[in-house]
Amino acid sequence: MFDILLTSDEQGPLYIQLYRHIRGLIQRGAIPDGTKLPSIRALSQQIHFSKNTIETAYQMLIEEGYVISKPRSGLYVVAPLLLQTNTNQHAFNLSQNTNEKALQSPYAPIDFSLLETDSESFPLQAWKACLNESFNYNSCRIHQYGDYKGEYALRLQIAHYLKQSRGVTCSPEQILVGTGMSNSLHLLSKLIGQSARVAFEKNAIAQVGDLFSQNGYTVVSFPLNENLSITEIMPGNIDAVYVTPSHRPSGNHLSYAIRQELIHWAYHNQSHIIEDDYDGEFRHAGKTIPSLQGLDPHGVVIYIGTFSKAFTPALRMNYMVLPPQLLPKLQSMERTLSSPSRLDQLAMALFMERGHWYRHIRKMRNTYRKKHERMLQLIHTHLGSHVQIESGGAGLHIELTVNRTCSAEELKELAHAKGVRVYSSQQPELVPNNKKPKIYLGFGGITIKDMERGIPLLKEAWIR
Amino acid sequence: MFDILLTSDEQGPLYIQLYRHIRGLIQRGAIPDGTKLPSIRALSQQIHFSKNTIETAYQMLIEEGYVISKPRSGLYVVAPLLLQTNTNQHAFNLSQNTNEKALQSPYAPIDFSLLETDSESFPLQAWKACLNESFNYNSCRIHQYGDYKGEYALRLQIAHYLKQSRGVTCSPEQILVGTGMSNSLHLLSKLIGQSARVAFEKNAIAQVGDLFSQNGYTVVSFPLNENLSITEIMPGNIDAVYVTPSHRPSGNHLSYAIRQELIHWAYHNQSHIIEDDYDGEFRHAGKTIPSLQGLDPHGVVIYIGTFSKAFTPALRMNYMVLPPQLLPKLQSMERTLSSPSRLDQLAMALFMERGHWYRHIRKMRNTYRKKHERMLQLIHTHLGSHVQIESGGAGLHIELTVNRTCSAEELKELAHAKGVRVYSSQQPELVPNNKKPKIYLGFGGITIKDMERGIPLLKEAWIR
Numbered sequence: 069m070f071d072i073l074l075t076s077d078e079q080g081p082l083y084i085q086l087y088r089h090i091r092g093l094i095q096r097g098a099i100p101d102g103t104k105l106p107s108i109r110a111l112s113q114q115i116h117f118s119k120n121t122i123e124t125a126y127q128m129l130i131e132e133g134y135v136i137s138k139p140r141s142g143l144y145v146v147a148p149l150l151l152q153t154n155t156n157q158h159a160f161n162l163s164q165n166t167n168e169k170a171l172q173s174p175y176a177p178i179d180f181s182l183l184e185t186d187s188e189s190f191p192l193q194a195w196k197a198c199l200n201e202s203f204n205y206n207s208c209r210i211h212q213y214g215d216y217k218g219e220y221a222l223r224l225q226i227a228h229y230l231k232q233s234r235g236v237t238c239s240p241e242q243i244l245v246g247t248g249m250s251n252s253l254h255l256l257s258k259l260i261g262q263s264a265r266v267a268f269e270k271n272a273i274a275q276v277g278d279l280f281s282q283n284g285y286t287v288v289s290f291p292l293n294e295n296l297s298i299t300e301i302m303p304g305n306i307d308a309v310y311v312t313p314s315h316r317p318s319g320n321h322l323s324y325a326i327r328q329e330l331i332h333w334a335y336h337n338q339s340h341i342i343e344d345d346y347d348g349e350f351r352h353a354g355k356t357i358p359s360l361q362g363l364d365p366h367g368v369v370i371y372i373g374t375f376s377k378a379f380t381p382a383l384r385m386n387y388m389v390l391p392p393q394l395l396p397k398l399q400s401m402e403r404t405l406s407s408p409s410r411l412d413q414l415a416m417a418l419f420m421e422r423g424h425w426y427r428h429i430r431k432m433r434n435t436y437r438k439k440h441e442r443m444l445q446l447i448h449t450h451l452g453s454h455v456q457i458e459s460g461g462a463g464l465h466i467e468l469t470v471n472r473t474c475s476a477e478e479l480k481e482l483a484h485a486k487g488v489r490v491y492s493s494q495q496p497e498l499v500p501n502n503k504k505p506k507i508y509l510g511f512g513g514i515t516i517k518d519m520e521r522g523i524p525l526l527k528e529a530w531i532r
Numbered sequence: 533m534f535d536i537l538l539t540s541d542e543q544g545p546l547y548i549q550l551y552r553h554i555r556g557l558i559q560r561g562a563i564p565d566g567t568k569l570p571s572i573r574a575l576s577q578q579i580h581f582s583k584n585t586i587e588t589a590y591q592m593l594i595e596e597g598y599v600i601s602k603p604r605s606g607l608y609v610v611a612p613l614l615l616q617t618n619t620n621q622h623a624f625n626l627s628q629n630t631n632e633k634a635l636q637s638p639y640a641p642i643d644f645s646l647l648e649t650d651s652e653s654f655p656l657q658a659w660k661a662c663l664n665e666s667f668n669y670n671s672c673r674i675h676q677y678g679d680y681k682g683e684y685a686l687r688l689q690i691a692h693y694l695k696q697s698r699g700v701t702c703s704p705e706q707i708l709v710g711t712g713m714s715n716s717l718h719l720l721s722k723l724i725g726q727s728a729r730v731a732f733e734k735n736a737i738a739q740v741g742d743l744f745s746q747n748g749y750t751v752v753s754f755p756l757n758e759n760l761s762i763t764e765i766m767p768g769n770i771d772a773v774y775v776t777p778s779h780r781p782s783g784n785h786l787s788y789a790i791r792q793e794l795i796h797w798a799y800h801n802q803s804h805i806i807e808d809d810y811d812g813e814f815r816h817a818g819k820t821i822p823s824l825q826g827l828d829p830h831g832v833v834i835y836i837g838t839f840s841k842a843f844t845p846a847l848r849m850n851y852m853v854l855p856p857q858l859l860p861k862l863q864s865m866e867r868t869l870s871s872p873s874r875l876d877q878l879a880m881a882l883f884m885e886r887g888h889w890y891r892h893i894r895k896m897r898n899t900y901r902k903k904h905e906r907m908l909q910l911i912h913t914h915l916g917s918h919v920q921i922e923s924g925g926a927g928l929h930i931e932l933t934v935n936r937t938c939s940a941e942e943l944k945e946l947a948h949a950k951g952v953r954v955y956s957s958q959q960p961e962l963v964p965n966n967k968k969p970k971i972y973l974g975f976g977g978i979t980i981k982d983m984e985r986g987i988p989l990l991k992e993a994w995i996r
Contacts, residue, residue: 080665080668080669081666081669081881081882081885081886082885083685083885120688120689120885124684124685124688124881127684127685127704128684128685131679131684183676183677184675184676184677185675187672187674187675190671192667192671196664196667199663200664201544201545203656203660204544205544207656209846210654210844210846211648211650211654211844211846212647212648212845212977213647213846214845220588220591220592220595221547221588221591221592225584228584240591247711247715247848247870247871248870250867250868250870251711254718254868258746262748278867279867282722282864282865282868283868376677380675381675381676381677381678382673382674382675382677382678382874382875383874383875384711384870384871384873385873400746401746403714403742403743403746404714404718404743404746404747405714406711406714406848406870407848408711408872408873409846409847409873410847411847412876417545421545421546421547421584421585422545513675513676
């Protein structure tokens with residue numbers, strides 16, 4: 069048992085206060101490793117908080133790895149040094165194990181996440197101001213569903229932004245605001261045909277392939293290569309080609325000639341091109357590459373963009389630009405569309421109208437350019453000739469080929485044992501056989517300090 | 533041309549200021565009916581606002597029917613008295629037509645919408661406070677996607693609320709926060725099988741049937757009747773039965789015996805029950821009916837609830853309670869789940885924890901009970917023996933059978949000509965042949981004042 073005395077100057081919901089308090093005690097060592105936490109009922113009687121409050125605080129501690137749950141026993145504190153094994157069921161039993169590896173491991177795992185964005189750059193004040201202001205001006209409309217395609221004010225701002233920044237030519241009527249990539253793919257499957265066959269570049273990033281499969285598409289791969297014509301390399305019966313022109317698997321961007329040829333090919337083969345421009349804003353060397361959509365005279369390109377990379381994934385807001393000929397089909401599907409909160413949409417429209425969005429993008433370009441440079445330096449210094457960097461200087465992740473004869477899974481496990489999380493492609497269809505393992509390192513969410521700790525640990529894990 | 537002079541004490545985004553200003557001029561008659569609005573370019577040069585700003589303001593005026601767009605000509609003001617024909621392409625030409633009907637018509641259409649909620653009851657201050665507070669405490673987590681099933685703090689609050697208020701027995705692990713009914717049905721189709729056959733009660737409300745069809749389900753109907761056993765009435769090969777136990781098509785709720793039998797039948801026929809409790813909170817006579825889920829010992833019931841009725845549809849937030857045996861399947865689908873904004877979820881958790889949610893529900897019960905009573909009185913007084921009321925005293929809409937030999941579509945058109953919007957079932961499968969037409973009147977969003985104008989207009993439209 070231990071005492072919990074909350075000071076009266078704590079602020080916020082009770083469960084946050086309680087969570088912070090216990091976390092502080094664990095961090096300071098005031099609750100030692102292996103301590104069993106009091107049961108929810110017991111703590112509730114002791115401190116007169118509701119069971120709900122205590123359960124939420126405990127759940128947050130579990131999620132962040134400060135506490136583990138042992139079946140039929142209870143919750144136990146996991147002291148910092150042992151956290152690297154917190155996915156292991158026997159983590160708690162290792163508390164006597166003080167071998168060197170465990171001591172060298174960092175406190176919390178270093179995560180080269182592909183999904184997180186920079187945590188320090190969020191324009192909190194401007195966003196809150198826009199949210200509150202749009203609340204005040206739109207509270208009279210809060211009892212209605214609103215436009216199923218997304219708020220018109222936001223669609224107009226997106227059209228304007230895409231034209232200026234990404235060379236996309238469209239009217240607000242072509243824009244559809246949605247709740248994320250999977251939601252967009254589900255909707256698209258209804259527009260371009262159920263169980264459509266979609267061609268992916270070989271080595272394309274894994275998670276997207278999974279999302280297509282899970283939404284009923286058949287995924288096939290093709291080797292996109294400047295030296296071969298599209299007609300030669302494309303498999304038969306393709307309904308759509310998925311491309312990320314700003315950030316290809318090989319790292320290079322598509323040449324103008326290939327881009328033209330692809331559009332031409334799609335038009336003559338009654339196929340679509342799904343252009344996923346998720347991080348097209350962030351090109352670290354040279355200018356950003358305008359979108360494929362802007363080159364398309366036929367209306368074959370479906371352009372997908374997101375606020376999750378350049379702004380925050382917490383809003384779950386993305387958008388598609390549809391070719392005009394797909395719009396009539398949308399009308400019968402109105403009620404199946406899934407859009408994000410109207411208030412967030414109206415706040416985003418205001419945020420863009422006021423210029424905050426443009427300022428934010430400029431700031432993020434700088435931040436990510438610095439992070440990208442530092443990543444390359446660190447990889448050079450510590451991993452040197454043991455890896456090849458495949459990144460062409462765009463986006464928020466770097467792809468490494470590691471000169472070892474083992475699988476990407478094994479590399480991930482070796483890294484994990486050092487407390488570092490790295491990622492790989494999991495769609496077997498998209499990974500060539502008998503090749504050296506490829507690893508993805510995201511740098512959007514990680515701090516420079518954590519990079520500087522993480523890359524040397526990868527050397528220890530993989531090389532010596 | 534007309535002058536636009538914005539006063540400097542106007543507040544809000546420029547497009548809102550401009551929209552309000554022009555709307556005011558139209559309402560006061562300062563811009564007469566039929567006036568052509570200046571082009572976007574011309575107005576932009578005149579008042580030095582950006583074209584985007586002007587386009588947004590114009591679009592808002594069009595959406596609300598103050599202005600119509602004539603192809604290849606421009607935008608024209610539609611004066612209040614003519615607004616009832618604003619869906620008509622020739623509305624503008626009617627400006628000379630001052631017949632009695634037009635003069636009697638109200639300014640804006642009276643809408644017995646099935647989707648809107650009460651516009652005056654939204655707890656604006658409490659919600660804004662929770663949103664801002666949860667922002668402050670969670671800004672450190674805004675760069676992450678968060679839990680794909682929904683924020684744990686919110687799922688815990690929902691579980692607690694459902695247990696107390698709806699008799700639902702579940703743990704937070706069984707709860708999945710989503711972005712609306714269509715999203716839930718899409719997900720369910722992956723859990724219970726693609727193109728599942730779903731049985732609906734005859735006469736079930738139309739829109740839901742459409743949503744099932746659009747998500748790939750096959751919809752069949754059955755006549756639920758206290759005098760027949762479930763085995764006798766249920767069609768073969770059913771994967772799931774859709775029910776709204778608190779608010780059935782016939783208006784009555786299901787007896788305890790039938791509810792037990794339904795669960796028993798589903799268990800023995802390896803079928804599921806999809807319990808849609810969208811307005812189960814609002815029972816105007818007697819106590820609310822506890823959920824079917826709470827009676828289910830086998831885990832056959834999938835319970836669906838929403839914040840769109842009792843709170844606001846603007847957040848696009850709903851949830852499902854899944855039986856434990858469906859949970860393992862969810863793990864591989866994590867990234868295909870679509871959840872609402874994390875910040876809204878965390879704000880809602882706080883809103884519930886602080887008791888605001890419970891206070892709000894109590895307040896809404898009162899509001900809707902009063903609206904329901906007034907609707908029944910008005911229908912009695914004005915429509916009397918010409919209609920039968922099928923409502924059993926629950927939910928936010930009333931179902932009428934109208935004693936006329938015409939279709940529901942014709943009744944809708946007659947009402948529309950008087951400036952009143954009413955609704956009907958559109959799924960032919962669910963409407964019995966050769967029956968009197970049925971009409972749905974929602975009363976969630978409409979004001980009592982508009983009811984008092986609208987019901988007498990329905991008499992004029994349908995009866996004399």
